[in-house]
Amino acid sequence: MAPDMGDLADRVRGLMNLAGGGTGCVPLGGRLFDVVVTATGHAARAMVRLMDEVQIDGCGPVIEDPGRSWLYWLVPPGTSLRWEPHRYAICLGRPYELALPPLGRTEPPGPYWLRPCKADRLVPATPLRDNLDRFQPAPVPHEVLLAAELRSLGCPS
Secondary structure (H helix, E strand, O other): OOHHHHHHHHHHHHHHHHHOOOOEEEEOEOOOEEEEEEEOOHHHHHHHHHHHHHOOOOOOOEEEEOOOOEEEEEEOOOHHHHOOOEOOEEEEOOOOEEEEOOOOOOOOOOOEEEEOOOOOOOOOHHHHHHHHHHHOOOOOOHHHHHHHOOOEEOOOO
């Protein structure tokens, strides 16, 4: 089997597991999405409510990870290549992976969909970035991510 086909097969298995109520690990970058990581809390939830107004039919997909106190905003692929460093968020693409919670999980325990996936809609990066300075979600995830030298977010190694 060609190396690309093995990668594709792994992705399909992960997504099928996700659809079946399990978790699915997906690589960031590529054609699916990148992720902006912010702290959770009152400021971040206010950003989610504002993004509900910015986007037609509500905010694009956002995962809350209560164990780490982070929000994962799923943004268009390639965003991490254009993202300038920001005080209140970090944007990740390749080579990171993200463990997606089961599609039906909308509350804890564990990571859950604060705003679920709807069709092919993602969170637009520009309005999200514009609101980071306004709401200032803290604590900032940069130091934690760098200190842990994460290669994958919640995915088994």
